[in-house]
Amino acid sequence: MRGRALTAAPFLALALLVGASVGPPGDAPAGAQASDTPSPTETAETPAPASPLVAVVRGPGGIGYWVVTADGNVQVVGTAVDPRLRLPEPLDQSVVDARVGAPGALGVWLRLADGSEVALGDPGPNVYVGDDRPPGWLVGVGTGRLLSGSWWPDIDTACTAGLPRHVRIGQTVLTTLSELEFGTAVAQARDHRVGGILLTGGATPHVWRRIDELQDFAGWIPLMFAVDEEGGRVQRLRGVLPALASAAVQAGRTPAQAGDDARRHALAMSDLGFTVNFAPVLDVGAGPGIGDRSFGDDPAVVTDYGLATVNGIAAGGVLAVVKHFPGHGGASADTHLGPATTAALDRLRVRDLLPFAAAVGEGNAAVMVGHLDVPGLTDGMPASLSHAAVTGLLRDDLGHDGLVVTDSLVMNSIAGRWSVGDAAALAIVAGADLALVGGLDDAEAAFAAVAAAADDGRLTESRLNDAATHVLRAKGVYSCTLVGRVGQWRPALYDPAARRS
Template sequence: MIKRIAVIVIIAVITFGMVFLIFRTPDSDMTDKQAAKQPRKASPAAENKQVPELGVNGMTLDEKIGQMIFSGVNGTEMTAETKEIIDTYHVGGIILFGDNIESKKQTVSFLNDMKAVNADNPFPLLLGVDEEGGSVTRMPDAVKSLPTSRSIGKLNDPDTAFKAGTILGEQMQALGFNLDFAPVLDINSNPDNPVIGDRSFGSNPEVVSRMGIQTMKGIQSEGIISVIKHFPGHGDTGVDSHLELPKVDKSRKKLSEMELVPFKKAISKGADVSMIAHILLPQIDTKHPASMSKKVITGILREDLGFDGVVITDDLTMEAITNHYNVADAAVQTVKAGGDLLLVAHDPDLVAAVFNKLKAAVENGEISEERINESVERITRLKAKYNLSNEKTSVPNVQSINDKVEDILQKVSW
């Protein structure tokens, strides 16, 4: 009898141990410490005003279309123009650039004022910035910037990449942003590329995938939305899309062997938002750049790679678009192709044009309201997932974050 009881106890202990290990084992790409770090929970105030996840049924067409626009603004403080963008056009998000950012206090105040203007909207604003580190940094002087992605890629240390991501997330949280247009998943395969260069983690698809995914996970772990970019890959271009429309003359098979590798892996690891580049891929779509192409957005990104997150365009005011298309027409074509968010970053006057053109396209039957609903559901689902709120941010003490940046700077200088 004693032996029988002992056997039962041993079996129970082994079974419990196996179950414990199954539920404890982290993602194979993450360290134990990384796996234990969960996304930051919303504050009680934010939870009390949780974003309605799928609110399309209670929204007007104007409100739906507004959610699909991610606008830039002028100046460094609230103006009548910015108030109109939020109040009248119900924009889903606002991006700030270096010209909009002067100091910690000013940045926090500006973002708080936007939240206050948007307070009656059940869907808080996406508040984003291009913060990659290196040459693409928007941080005020008091906040230290991370080194280039290339320097982190050279270390090829997943833990360092994850820490860099958490720092980016902490910087966003501290200033009041909730979205970072990072990391760059482009493979720097063309040494003559004038726009990617050291913004990439390197020329090796596996290194770019590994470092990029860990950076993405680090950003997400701080409760900040990460945007992977620039799908389907801007690394093998010889033209800056800010100035002209680049062309990548590669087949779908060639893209899958290089450019698409990091994006495919990031999607499998939980990417929430993907930015589409203004790149012409003549072997896939001879007429439209990737940002306006149904073959790229719906065919490759959604159907082939299984991405059901939010698709945002690169800035529609870049000359890759404006040299060849009317911005409002381009926006309509992007929605037809399957895009969700339309980035109108450098000309707030164009927000009205995009809004009106898109509304007219729905009213005249060019785009169905069901198609609009699909995008709005993705956008509001994203806002609900990250518990966005209009809660104000206090001016932060960033010394502890700066110390972490300094640690990374020391590592890459070895």
Template sequence: MRNELPIGRRGGPRPGTRALLVSTALGALLAALLHDPGHRVDGHPVAAPGGAATTSQTPTTTRDPSPAPPPDPCPATVASLTLRHRLAQLLMVGVDPRGPADALDLVSAEQVGGIFIGGDDTGLLSAGLDAVRGAATLPLQVAVDDEGGRVQRVDVLDGSIPSAREMAAAMTPDQVRVLARDRAAALAKRGVTMDLAPVVDTSGLPDATVIGDRSFSADPAVAAEYALAFAQGLQEVGTTPVLKHFPGHGNTSGDSHRGAVTSPPLDALRRADLVPYRDIARYGRVVVMLGHIDVPGLTGGLPATLSPEAYALLRGEFGFTGPAMTDDLGAMRAVTDRVDLPEAVRQALAAGADIALWSSGGRTGEVLDHLEASVAAGTLPATRVDEAARRVLSHKNAC
């Protein structure tokens, strides 16, 4: 039988029952609050007994931003140098190859950034360069031009290597890489850190012409392939390669050692001589040497080493960010017939060179005096000096 509510009470609990339900609900709420002080009522936090209101938050995962690259230390290193020391770091000066005395005096007195060892005497290379390098307060570049064939410096000490043209004719690129690696290892044992090679000029001219057999090939693709292999071999031992002679000396009107020379017009160079410089980053950490070449449509009658437009082409169209070096400013008539050495160095640096080379040695103090005066006069901008110094010191890991 069903239990029914009395008439007049239908639709709701009896008064006693209602009180019991309310009491039960309040007890449940209190228990929940005591169990969970962060419980919310109507979306608002309820304070735990004796404490402040708390909120329950769902943990969120945030992605750490990419770490910022470390600051470039080279500007501070450059700023710590005197102006003369900054300028000296931009010089590579030829020294007496017969022994260490000349090089030691030069580095101790002027703190030049590099020395060049040319000629056929091997006294300095066989005697070792430890004392000379020890006299430098910043890392010293020690350079030779050891290409192979008719241009090599340690053949008497470490054996002869073939010319570039002979390498390309008889060897694979990988064999050339190994040859260059072994040669660099021999040079490194003697204290050499930089080889003014490989030649990337394209030339099909006879062997004895200014470039001739120093070129791997008249085909720019072949020349680039073998130059890359040679550069990689040098780099395996830590030797710096120098690609030369931008924007192309292989098809010029003559020999810049003997006088002014002219190349084919710029548009023609882009189709051949300049092709090996495309995608220049593939060569790795290299220096590029500019030649004393007048390029119609580019240099306006100046040799490329003194032409702002030539450096702009290298930096802009070819995207090169490493140090740019001049060919010899002191012993090649394409420059010496035009201007005296101290002014040639100033013009080259002002145009965009980072390293000014002269093989004849001497006159370093005179050159530095002229450069300091040029900075003071504004004919060699201080900003250009700092830019070149940063590039040189960064390349030498000297910061």
């Protein structure tokens, strides 16, 4: 399980920079001094104490934290995302006050002991654009939010909120195209009106070139390229990659062998440009529509082989998506064909949910939610569109804080009751992050419906920001690097010296 720090509550401390030192509870973080009092052995040549702390904020995804000091330096603790981009020179005198810059800008003003002001980042009124970034800009973004009295548990969610709304909405739509249709999605990739593409049909040895071309148009926000590579009869890349055994066949070997196969296959997928594998199936049982796609009827067996496969896919550099939450193995029908019902929720908790709970605990997989009516939970709605299932059961009860994808919203279990647009809006409101739809016409309908839901208040800004942030994190994109670069273009750089003259 991934190590996690400061997740019990949004830990935040802010000292308005008059020498106070603020840090996380317990031991002082690496790089911060526990005390400013010199020891008896210290001499006059002892270096000055570390600069006062501005704040301690949780890192991206709640993993680790950053210790931000008044001179613009950042101590990164327990997170792989390092915000130290072109840091400013340390200040040569103490900071006595700070104030927020212009709305949407990338920094704050610090007032020094001599009465002068210096910029931490770019306080505005205009933001930096293109490849340019002022020294300390990321510190300025975070500190500016803190000084505004606002708090996001994750600083990248704050940056996502600053992106144009059409960019955030576009991240929630996953369209389904054949390889030969990839070239028709140039405008959607360039304008960020889709978050990614699921390959349907087969692939040729040239698929990598078509993916590269679209990624060039996508620019700062790469497209997610997904494919169903479960193995056996569900393997879209069969024509270009070696055959992969079905889950039922894999269960006749060892979990270690299954994991190693998954790793090798993911490496080959990644070489072609695919970033997401809609696998493995964690359904317990071989019910309608599942069959040999399941590892078996025993939750423990499904868990062992499922986790080995998830970890193997992750080791190959691809994101695994476990499916079909909350469990399709014992469902009454194939959701491709029509509505399906599972056993009651109490039964799912002791059987079907166990592999999903284990995968959530591992923390390195996304979850696909199926179109399954769960007695005692969804009140006749499919789980994919149910707030009780997605937000209540998956996020709140099981603790999943990562990406959630719907099963295809053009399947008969959905299409017989809702338009693709209405279904997409319902899914995002319910707590899903990515609505999986059909071709580009469906993608435009989904985009318009999600936008309409945001307009009329059914979809809150907070939910939209969370969904877009989850998608960006799954792509390995840190949203603070997108501010001023995506979806807008602002004029010339602001000169902080002019502000002080």
